Amino acid sequence: MDKHRQGATASYVVLALCAVAWVVLPAAVHRFAQEAFAEFQAPALHLAGKARDLARFWELKSRDKEELLAASRDLARANAALELQLRRYDDVRKENVRLREMLRYAPPPEYLTVVARIAVRDSSTWWQRVVIRKGSDDGVRAGCPVIFSDRVIGKVAVAHHTTSEVDLITSPNFRCTGFLEGDDQNRIVLVTGAPGRGLAAGRARVSAIPQDYFYPAVGGAPKVMTTGLGGVYPAGLVLGHLEGSQRATQDGNFRESSLAPTRDLFSLQEVTVLVPKYPTPGEILLEDQAQKRLDELR
């Protein structure tokens, strides 16, 4: 019995030593362990996502033929209209490039689009995430913006080999600057995710709203759009719309309000990841820092 007790005490001591070693170990070791276990689970996530797609496929297959014919006719009409619009935009783009060259104005960041299906959703008080079935093997990088149509969904928090974790705009880790619809002076507001409350769907928070900002009475709640500053999100994407009453901040200089996403973020099936063609300023800065650290180590 004593031997048994001694064994237990020794185990506690070893565990405590391991915990201390774990804390002291560099972050790279933590990241490696996390990455290894995430990769171990990746096939199961793919399977779950594909099973959902299969269920959707059979659901669509059971639809009436006439319904499908009507949908295809509507799509053909929409395609024709969009083709016309595309040609017009091509002319505008060329003119834009020419004018920028004349003014020697820095071109806006260009993005590659990676369309990704959602594998699984995960929401808690402290995080609101979805896992997508595209990862670093497909070019996705941490920090890339994730959108659906012209709406911001969030940004890539971690990119694994074949999956990526996306922090939604309602996640407390999310930060972004925005413009308010109807504000002619284009003053910048700050959009941050907020911890979940009760069982209610997540909301974000809009702070630094100028005191003299009043949104137009017609046309519903005003939209909040990305500024394009910081180089992460392209300008003009919709973050959501202001919701509820605006409260004055503690110092009384600004007001703040809730931001409701433009659609239910947990009902999405597919999203688009915007991968910058060239490294963003943040990535360059991090690379420089990493290089300096490497040089120091050498």
Add this chain to the structure above:
Amino acid sequence: MVWSWFIVLLATLPCLWVADLLTDALAGTNLILFVSGAAIVAPCRRLKRWQAVLFAACVGFLFEARRPIPAGTLPFLLAGLSIFLTSNRILLRNTPLVLRGALICNTLACTAWFTAAGLRAGAVTAGDLGEFTLQLLLQVGLAAAVALLVFVPLALIQDAAMDRTGLPPALESP
């Protein structure tokens, strides 16, 4: 058998993934279906101590891998709990006691990761303590209910895997 713990882990994985899928269905309610704490109890009755520790740590890492929880919080807590349980097997001598153990382990582990994640998010402030407590109670309440509901089928699967690996059955009076 040296690899028993790994075989039990492989047998437990589908249950953990089913919990993840149910969490997916609950998305939007801010709740996680947490079973990792309950999952370590049945193996602690039969696995050797070092095997139980490895098993518990892996279960903890699997939960943490895709979530912004401070690295190591759950694995070390579950490993500590597994040392306690394997050293006090008398506390797990019959089904009601094992069920009680699962309930306690799941709620303890849930409290630990929830608090650690809140501290990491920087969202736990003195002014928000009431809100924090309410959210914690909601999450822990769900974890307790899930432990009670899921433990028996989970333990049956794990016991079947341990029988296959030729581990001796748990003693009624260890």
